[in-house]
Amino acid sequence: MTVIAARARLLLGAACAVVIAVSSVAVATLAHADLTGPPGTTLKAAAERSGRYFGAAMGRDRLTDNGFLTIANREFDMMTAVNEMKPDATEPNRGQFDFRAGDAIYNWATQRGMRFRGHTLAWHAQQPRFWGSLSGSALRQAMIDHINGVMAHYKGKLYAWDVVNEAFAENGSRRSSNLQATGNDWIEAAFRAARAADPGVQLCYNDYNIENWTYAKTQGVYNMIRDFKARGVPIDCVGLQTHFTGGSSLPGNFQQTLSSFAALGVDVALTEADVTNASSSQYQGLTQACMNVPRCVGITTWGIRDSDSWRGNENPLLFDRNSNPKPAYTSVLNALNAASTTVPGTSTPPSTPPSTPPSTPPSTPPSTPPVTGQPGACTATYRTASTWNGGYQGEVTVANNGSAALTGWTVQLTLAGGQTVANVWNGINTGTSGTISVRNAAYNGSVGANASTSFGFLVNGSTGTAPGSLTCTSP
Numbered sequence: 262m263t264v265i266a267a268r269a270r271l272l273l274g275a276a277c278a279v280v281i282a283v284s285s286v287a288v289a290t291l292a293h294a295d296l297t298g299p300p301g302t303t304l305k306a307a308a309e310r311s312g313r314y315f316g317a318a319m320g321r322d323r324l325t326d327n328g329f330l331t332i333a334n335r336e337f338d339m340m341t342a343v344n345e346m347k348p349d350a351t352e353p354n355r356g357q358f359d360f361r362a363g364d365a366i367y368n369w370a371t372q373r374g375m376r377f378r379g380h381t382l383a384w385h386a387q388q389p390r391f392w393g394s395l396s397g398s399a400l401r402q403a404m405i406d407h408i409n410g411v412m413a414h415y416k417g418k419l420y421a422w423d424v425v426n427e428a429f430a431e432n433g434s435r436r437s438s439n440l441q442a443t444g445n446d447w448i449e450a451a452f453r454a455a456r457a458a459d460p461g462v463q464l465c466y467n468d469y470n471i472e473n474w475t476y477a478k479t480q481g482v483y484n485m486i487r488d489f490k491a492r493g494v495p496i497d498c499v500g501l502q503t504h505f506t507g508g509s510s511l512p513g514n515f516q517q518t519l520s521s522f523a524a525l526g527v528d529v530a531l532t533e534a535d536v537t538n539a540s541s542s543q544y545q546g547l548t549q550a551c552m553n554v555p556r557c558v559g560i561t562t563w564g565i566r567d568s569d570s571w572r573g574n575e576n577p578l579l580f581d582r583n584s585n586p587k588p589a590y591t592s593v594l595n596a597l598n599a600a601s602t603t604v605p606g607t608s609t610p611p612s613t614p615p616s617t618p619p620s621t622p623p624s625t626p627p628s629t630p631p632v633t634g635q636p637g638a639c640t641a642t643y644r645t646a647s648t649w650n651g652g653y654q655g656e657v658t659v660a661n662n663g664s665a666a667l668t669g670w671t672v673q674l675t676l677a678g679g680q681t682v683a684n685v686w687n688g689i690n691t692g693t694s695g696t697i698s699v700r701n702a703a704y705n706g707s708v709g710a711n712a713s714t715s716f717g718f719l720v721n722g723s724t725g726t727a728p729g730s731l732t733c734t735s736p
């Protein structure tokens with residue numbers, strides 16, 4: 262997982278008006294996850310225990326609101342601009358970019374050590390006026406130009422971009438819009454342009470009403486992400502807006518939705534959370550669902566106090582109008598502190614690049630005989646979770662058959678010719694084709710007597726032959 266945030270600023274030489282230094286230094290700012298540490302007493306501290314973040318959204322007008330700024334600085338470690346990085350704000354006229362408002366928020370937040378989510382590059386709403394007079398290939402080109410222009414400005418500085426926002430209709434088909442009318446491939450065109458413009462930033466698809474796993478819109482988005490992963494369209498994350506306002510509420514299967522998206526090999530995040538009357542049980546439930554899914558990387562609330570909310574009459578946020586934390590604040594804090602999974606890659610020592618799988622098996626000291634494991638202590642069972650044209654998703658259950666707890670496990674399996682592993686979750690792989698091995702992640706190595714755990718993976722290539730020759734060993 263690439264988790265970078267740049268700390269470099271553009272230094273404008275005032276005298277000669279020349280950009281002096283643009284070396285964007287990518288700094289991994291994610292806290293080292295440590296579930297054994299003391300409970301966090303702020304939202305961000307509690308989230309960071311498990312390698313996650315807790316974010317908020319703010320408009321430029323909040324930069325003079327000390328009540329807001331005090332809470333933002335104390336409780337949050339991720340920031341999003343409510344409106345200031347949307348297409349109408351950043352490119353009001355063709356080729357004329359205006360980053361003043363977005364930069365003001367960005368600078369305030371990152372100077373206080375926060376990371377930043379960019380929102381958003383392509384959307385049916387809040388478009389520049391000039392997009393309204395374009396269509397077809399001209400509009401498509403304007404969208405690409407917009408992505409290039411905005412992403413060039415923020416290159417190396419953001420954690421993630423919501424590349425495309427709200428492109429699906431409630432019935433699971435594409436929402437009709439001027440962008441959709443440029444051709445069904447407009448979304449992947451946006452993501453490909455985005456990857457090329459800034460290869461270091463996480464690229465997200467963001468939408469609302471995709472929290473209920475059985476809802477048609479959720480399935481529509483899921484199928485698009487699965488298709489993108491299968492065809493190699495660059496996408497790193499799915500943002501679930503989590504507006505449990507305006508008539509929506511927390512579905513009982515929310516965690517299943519999060520884990521199902523994550524199983525496709527993307528991060529998931531709750532990007533605009535708010536809940537009617539700040540129901541403590543719904544806030545607790547949405548937080549816990551995220552904490553239970555390793556690749557749920559963080560939660561953002563859409564504002565901080567009820568007076569900041571776009572749905573202020575529903576009083577949906579964690580702080581009241583006097584800046585006091587509401588009961589839901591405590592339920593969220595407790596749920597963050599109770600996390601039992603960490604974000605993959607955040608538990609390894611920070612000096613180890615988390616995204617690079619080891620190219621050779623972990624070396625053992627030469628004097629030590631190789632660890633052969635105890636055949637019979639664990640067994641590995643494979644099942645195909647889903648297939649599509651050009652790939653499949655597999656799942657391996659690691660069961661402990663012994664009476665003593667396992668302290669780690671390694672599964673070997675052999676892929677058919679032409680098959681390549683694209684992603685592994687809940688495990689760390691060595692090799693991507695032929696015979697590969699997958700060992701436990703930091704958080705699922707200990708398996709109690711008669712208990713089991715599982716890992717999943719995505720394979721590109723022929724779907725006719727399932728992996729074979731499974732073996733499981735434990736130290």
Ligand code: XIL
Nearest residue numbers: 343344380426427469502533563571
């Ligand atoms: C909202 C802002 O909060 C309002 O200030 C603005 O008038 C309209 O947009 N989904 C999104 C956000 O992705 O961009 C929206 O933000 C809320 C719904």
